[in-house]
Amino acid sequence: MKIPENRGGLIIDTVITYLARRLHHVTTIDRLAMRYSAALPHTLWDPALSRLSRSADKSRLWWLVAAGLATRRGPTRRAAFRGLAALAGASVAANLVGKPLLPRRRPAAEAVPEARRLHKRPTSSSFPSGHAASAAAFVTAAALESPRLGIALAPLGAAVAYSRVHTGVHWPSDIGAGAVLGALVALATRHWWPPRPDDARAHTAPPADAPALREGAHILAVVNPHSGNPDDDPTTELRELWPRAVVLTPESGADLHDQLTDELRRRADEVRALGVAGGDGTAAAVASVAADAGLPLALIPAGTLNHFARDLGLRHFTDTDAAVRSGNAVGIDLGEVEIDSDHGTTRRWFVNTASLGGYPEMVRLRETIQRHHPKWPSAVIAMVRTLRHARPLRVRLNGEHLAVWLLFVGNGTYAPKGVIPSRRPALDTGLLDVRYLRADRPYSRTRFLLAVLTNTLSTSHVYSQRDLSELDVTLLDGNRRIATDGEVGPLGHRFRFRSRPSALAVYRPRKAVSDTLTPPEQPPTGSPAPRRRRRAFRFW
Template structure:
């Protein structure tokens, strides 16, 4: 420790020997602006104004600051008391008017600065290059103004890096690129849209923005349909295709995931390729497939390139008969539909997916009633049941991505209700990301699932759309059932 102290003192003297410049006042102002993380919260607010990786970087940065500040100020300073440098070690014009009185080790300012920058780098590396000089200036300002030793700053920086990486435990980084599939497809190129039937839902996406005009300009020879009030979308498109056999070579859709699921069902039934035109609010399916912009749709249709992917279907048997529904993303029973709706409302208010999902889960479980059912003939008591089209990641709560589109499997997840304190244990496992070892949570990958309710009827939700009441639900994966345009 004596060697460390001598090393610190030598570096402080070197800093103190620097000639007086206007930078001295700038560093004093900068170090004050970073008190309690105010500087970084302001930067985060600015970054959050733009959707995408910029907003994710801001939110991850704020989360990293919370970890770093707690670790440095509440833990480190209490366990490692250390005197701050004497005021007379630096020139008077550099000294802060109000010097901090807490332990010098570690530097909370440095911990927050490095935590924020490292977290930003995880989501948006180029943006971190712009933020890093500001973080370095904040860290050095603590030595320049004489309130920290250099090793305090180094320790704070190490805590900041660790805090940023800790956020990945609760909020994993999204994988780059679309879902994989081993089945390429040669599809008919439709440059100007001849032979293309497009369903446009003006109510999807941003309110007041109707993409019909843009689509008509991109594909002038395409036939454009709009949803008819009171008519099921699947019935509407099926009727249109049946009335003109051979006229259409592909069907397109501009809308949210619910609209996409309906049109995908028609495309699969008529064995026509699907053109995705992202125009919804969240566009989960388009993001998984790898068609996130209209430009990508245009290029794929012109080139006639595409892939084959799996669909999933559920056969619903109730008191009024049997119906069948396709789904491209997920289906669910129990409290899950309500949880998804609440989570998406929070996401629309700029909450990140994982925190929004956690809050929605807690609120839903408080009001949920357990469901008695049979899963493939075995009796269970569950709070909610989730069925995904394909295998999702991560395997714990709040699946966020689909690495592969052609697994031929369903992702089945449910929460047991037959164990003591099952809801509290599930929430605890979610918050600590230990669901994989929790007895109340189960996850299986399987090609089919038969569900029979033992106490009445319930509605199944598919791709965010609530379906009919049923007592038996037969879920099946349909390998390579859908061809879709993709570059």
């Protein structure tokens, strides 16, 4: 049988004919939907939808929503950041890629009543809708971090999308395509930034002996009023919930470790546990004293990020109080580093991370800038300046000679294994998470950036990640400072890192109780709840 020579042309013609029919069908539906929308009676919603449509120009509405969400810690803030990342991706995909490749004429102005028309009609391609893409991207991204927040924002996103049809500047299919595009971009952010459940708790198997203490009896608690929001001092709440605790405030300019050790020595017969309300740096200092003294630690999340408390599943004061009252505690690993300098050897514990290279310099620069500017802008400025002027470190890493830009050491194995370690699935691995960026490979920083953008760090030749129980680092070019748990430490030329299994006992409830306002001990039926129970939630 002879195959016709023009068979390929026939196939192409068939495909084109099929697509033309489908597009004609879509166009018919678009026109019918536009007619139905235009026939809706005039209501007070008409000017509201016009203003809403204009407010979403250039994503101004979503930037405003993100600013409001970012004022609250936890999944709400993460939703704001993920939403903005998805928003940027959706805007690029819709406006810089989709519209130039798929030009389409917008509906005629006469398609809707004059009262609904926008004073300034857009002139770009109608397909796909950038407003719908941005709305779907932000709402979907927010839902990845907080499903409840996504449900709350969905009506606003739907209203923005429909407003483009209501005002006659988009066909309904433009809206559908834009919404699908935005949702896909938001879902794609999981490839680089896996969502973290807010109630995720790191696993730890070994239980620890800890006394059951009520109303803070026999607890020496350190409260750092400068951790977290400066307008929310946790001292009052702690005194009300733990009236029998001894409260210690860090002295300005003094070493907290030495101050707490001296106070503990004076009260050795009275103290059966240490407590701390503050950020990770304050918690690490108190944890080191607790580990040395063999005392359990009652950790109260009151800092800005609270990485340590989040990994333990402690979200509110009530979680800690429930564990202390019942005497539930677990043993967790601690990281230890011995620092050799020209003046001898010192030792530091760390509960989260330690690092060498650019990070200590960034922390020190941030503290300088922060004297005159807010904390978060100061951190961004410090990071940009540090990366621009970073100098490589020549080191001997467990006997191997390398040059690195940055060395990261985590207490326990972190996830994900990419560039941003955000959580620990377990706190009893007996391992250190060691990561470094090599400076002895050509174009290492550029290659690192490309690997980050493509999420291929696991196969990168300039970035390494290892899980080790010990790490010996010797600097070959003088002394450098180490940073532990976000605090800049002493100078040194040799650093010996070790994992210390079950070195610290920490109070942790068997199940988080912060979703309810009722503590373990409830007042009799009919009696008013104590005031301190209600106020314990205000500063989180």
